[in-house]
Amino acid sequence: MKCNLQGTTRLPASSEDGDIFIGGVFSIHPKLDTVIYNYTTKPEPPRCTGSLNARVLRFCRAMVFAIEEINNSTELLPGIKLGYQIFDSCVSVPVAVHVASQFLNGQDHIFYKDRNCSQSGMVMAVIGDSGSTPSISISHIFGSFNVPLVSPFATCACLSDKEQYPTFFRTIPSDQFQADALAKLVKHFGWTWIGAVRSDSDYGNYGMTSFLDAAQKEGICVEYSEAFFRTDPRSKIKQIADVIRRSTAKVIVAFAASGDMSVLLDELALDPPPPHQWIGSEGWITDPLLIRFSFCAGAIGVAIQKSVIPGLRDFLLDLSPSDVAASSVLTEFWEDAFNCSLKESKKLLLGFNLDKRVCDGTEDIKALVSPYTETSQLRATNMVYKAVYAVARAIHNAACEETNDTTQCDKHFKLETKQVFAELKKVNFSQNGYPVSFDVNGDPVAFYELINWQKSESGFTELVTVGYYDASLPKGQEFHINRNISWTDGGTQVPVSVCSESCPPGTRKVLQKGKPICCYDCIPCPEGEISNTTDSPDCFPCSDEFWPNAKRNTCSPKPVEFLSFDEVLAIILATFSGLGVTLAIITAVIFLRHRTSPIVKANNSELSFLLLFSLTLCFLCSLTFIGAPSEWLI
Structure with missing residues (x-):
């Protein structure tokens, strides 16, 4: 009894036979063709549409380059040839899920009930996808079958949950680290009033949530937070652009993918807003296609570390006619890049693209200016390269043995995905000087470069590395800025973005009703009270020996x-006091001399002496009011 595989298999964008297969999923095209189902005939397989993304094509070719390097190596997997199948997911979750299922089914289209599954072409691991949303979906599928998924692009912090995504790995840091880095960057420059925009995807939503949590801990307030996606109606994109134009926040944090960011910046370019300081996530800050937006000059953000991959550029440029003809995506790239049609092109045979000339072999890819040939800013490309080597190391450790200083690899060894998964957890090596673990x-380990969009003397915008962020360093020492930063409009002064200016000493903060804590009024301290710090929440009275100055x-x-004692009144008072004391003493002496006389006895001598003594003290008492007062010593 035999069973036929239901459904239509998708053709890979690029493939090569081998002893062990590695899968690849990349979003080479930006969208999926809309299909209207009539439910009367079998629907055609979904087709990818839109302009081919040359940058993503470079990622695919980097995967092929790494596999060919490994196959030519005598140290890694000797005697075993790695094969690959690379598919285009078109930034579509359904297509990505379809590809994932196809990876698990292998290449057998017929299954016999009385035979064991041959597992022909079943992949040992998968590299991809190009975004967090499809990676989340396919990771659920692969996790159920212990198939490792190593993503060079998916940064959503949610994917670190091993209960949900047990076999997920990535060579790019989690967005949790990126969100913390962006929040600390905003705080570092004293910006407390910002706007926020994000991709309406798992990458943008999860990333912005992490950023807002980190920003709140840093005392940063958000005026608005808007979500959008590249396929949204233009009315929604225009509405968000108007929010940016009307906002009072001078700093905008954009946690978005480059494709989404391009749509928003295109809308803003129609009516450029007042200068804003853009803070970018790694998803778009290094995209060379976006630096054409001059009103974003001075943008700053975090990016994956720039790297060098020896031999990659020569490999990318070494495209023979047979290589191009053998791959549908390379054919499409070649025709779009040189505006010509290959003789073997299906479109030409069908009568399309008749306005294009036929490619005659004079096309020079070395002179082509394209994201495909741009290798001076290798960042995400190196993440793909490291992911392939991580999988190869895991397969090597599972299928090879070290004997007498030689490595023996058995290509007939029945390798299982759970073995590769177990070895991936333990990989720890360096490739071209870049650690992989x-x-x-x-x-x-999270390590980011700090990227600044600076205008050169020729007027072109360049991506300049001005520092770095290392999450492995102690708290407070993660940021290192070692070059001058060019701000909005090429200025050298750090822009100011606050809802309310700081309240000076002598005033206190009173929050504005219905607004964030960064928005407040400065109220002067009441009579008899002061505040001696900036942004003081309260005023307090002075002690008894002090009183407030005019500014409080x-x-x-x-x-x-x-x-x-040298004042006239004091002299007069002292004179009369001395005269009174003298007269009292003279009187007392006379009374004492004649104390036995009848007249003294008749006046009660004891009482008379008491009165004279009291008068003397009264005269002396007035002297205590003259001179500087002093504290009593007890």
Whole structure:
């Protein structure tokens, strides 16, 4: 009894036979052709449409380059040839899921009930996808079958959950690290009032959520937070552009994919807003196709570390006619790049593209200016390269043995995906000087470069590395800025973006009703109270010996007023006091001398002496009011 595989298999964009297969899923085209189902005939397989993304094509070719390097190596997997199948997911979850199922089914279209599954062409691991959303979907599928998925692009922090995505690994850092880096970057420059835009995808939504949580901890307020996607109606994109134009925040944090960002910037370019300081995520900050938007000059953001892959550029440029003709995506790239049609082109045979000339072999790819040939800013490309080598190392450790200083690999060894999965957890090596390892969550160590869009003397915008962020360093030491930053409009002064200016000493903050904590009014301190710090929430009274100054920002000692001995009034008072004391003493002496006389006795001598003593003290008491007062010593 035999069973036929239902459904239509998709053709790979690029493939090569081998002893062990590695799968690849990349979004080479930006969208999926819309299909209207009539439910009366079998629907055609979904087709990818839109302009081919030459940058993503470079990623695919980098995967092929790495596999060919490994196949030619005598140290890694000697005697075993790696094969590959690379598919285009068209930024579509259904297509990505279809491809994932096809990877698991292998290449057998007929299954016999009384035979074991041959597992012909079943992949041992998969590289991809180009985004977090499709990676989340296919990771659920691969996880059920212990197939490792190593993504060079999916940065969603949610993918670190090993209960949900047990076999997921990535060579690019998680968005949690990126969100923390962006929040600390905003705080570093004193921006407390920002706007936020994001891709309406798992990458943008999860990333922005992490950023907003980190920003709140840093005391940063958000004026608006808008989500959009490249396929949204233009009315929605225009609405978000108007929000940006009307906003009072001078700093905008954009957590978006480059394709989505291009749509938003195209809309803003129709009526450029006042200068804003753009803060970019790694998803778009290094895209060379976006630097054409001059109003974004001065943008700053984090990016994957720039790298060098020896031999890659020569490989990318070494496209023979047979190579191009053998691959549908290379054929499409060649025809689009040189505006000509190959003789073997299906479109030409069908009568399309009649306005294009026939490619005659004079096309020079070395002179072509394209994201495909751009190798001076290898960032995500190196993530693909490292992912392939990580899988190859895991397969090597599972299928090869070291004996007498030689490596023996058996291509007939029945390798299982769970073995590759187990070995992937333990890989730890360096490739071209770049470390490759995974923590318990399948994440690498987070290291970002700080990228600044600077205008050169020729007027062109360039991507300049001005520092780096290393999450492995102690808290507070992660950021290192080692070059001058060019700000909005090429200025050298750090832009200011606050909802309310800082309240100076002598005032207190009063929050504006219904607004974030960064928006407040500055109220002068009431009579008798001061505040001596910036942005003080309260005023407080001075101590008894002090009173507020005119600005009510400090307590000044109260001036001491007293009757000095050299003043006229003091001299007169002291004179009369001395005269009174003298007369009292003379009277007392006379009374004492004649104390036995009848007249003294008749006046009660004891009482008389008491009165004279009291008068003396009264005269002396007035002297205590003259001179500077002093504290009593107890």
